[in-house]
Amino acid sequence: CIEADDKLKAQQVLADAFELELKDGLLEPVDFIDDVSIVTLVGDGMRTSRGVASRFFSSLAEVNVNIVAIAQGSSERAISAVIPEDKISEAIKACHENLFNSKYFLDVFVVGVGGVGGELVDQIQRQQSKLAEKGIVIRVCGLANSKGLLLDSEGLPLEHWRDRMSAATEEFSLARLIALVQR
DSSP, X not given: OOXXXXXXXXXXXXXXXXXXXXXXXXXXXXXXXXXXXXXXXXXXXXXXXXXXXHHHHHXXXXXXXXXXXXXXXXXXXXXXEEEEGGGHHHHHXXXXXXXTOOOEEEEEEEXXXXXXXXXXXHHHHHHHXXXXXXXXXXXXXXXXXXXXXXXXXXXXXXXXXXXXXXXXXSOOOHHXXXXXXXX
């Protein structure tokens, strides 16, 4: 990876260094991909632990991250993926959750918070501490009714949720809800 300001200089240096190989068709011309980042998984146990790379790539796929390139060091202590820059936060979060957390996260969206839906939200609120003791974290990321919408990808605070729902200024939008779920 290089800074965008150094792109032309890097292209020239590489063209000069590999002039003969490029001329003989042994290498393709250097191409640059803009707006990418590298996410790397590093660990001493990677060489001896089966499935670590698989879990790394599955974590990226889980949050719809397209991998542009892959690299692994000769020591087998690190594996890297080049990904779109706008997906880096989601990628890191997914990798941390799947590779380093012993907690299980469940993101919930409740559409219709009247009698039944409202009772469900209340039950989730009452059970959160007991579930957390067992490594289960339920995050209510969305509440909606015909009049309003509350969304937070990290989970809404459930204290006084009815008051917050009554004061919600964002109108219900199925498209907005779907967009958050797909992130």
